[in-house]
Amino acid sequence: MTTQLQMIHLTEADFEKWERGVLSPAQTEAFLSHTASCAYCGDAWLAHMSRTPETLIEPPAYLADEIMQRVRQPDVVIAQKAHTTSKRMRLFLYSLKVGMALAASIYTIFAMDTAALGQIMNLFR
């Protein structure tokens, strides 16, 4: 593994180093941040782990219940709602910008006098 993990994809050798636990803390951080942000390497790591299921540890039985309790708590629900709302707001603002640009373009075309339009049309001949 190199120090430029953000630039290149991980290899089978990197996954094997991870399994053997020989990565330094900095390499471990780079490994995890890369697999979290790169869909290609995330899929490759999952495929690697699927080929070696003996390395996977069974999750404790109580974990699913704990996760479900946690996602129903008010702070998590509020954070999720805020995220969804901000997504809608971004879509609304984007739509508004596109609408304004379209209106400005249409206005510009109709505001031109015939001489200016004739000059523009001559450019395309």
Ligand SMILES: [Zn+2]
């Ligand atoms: Zn990658």
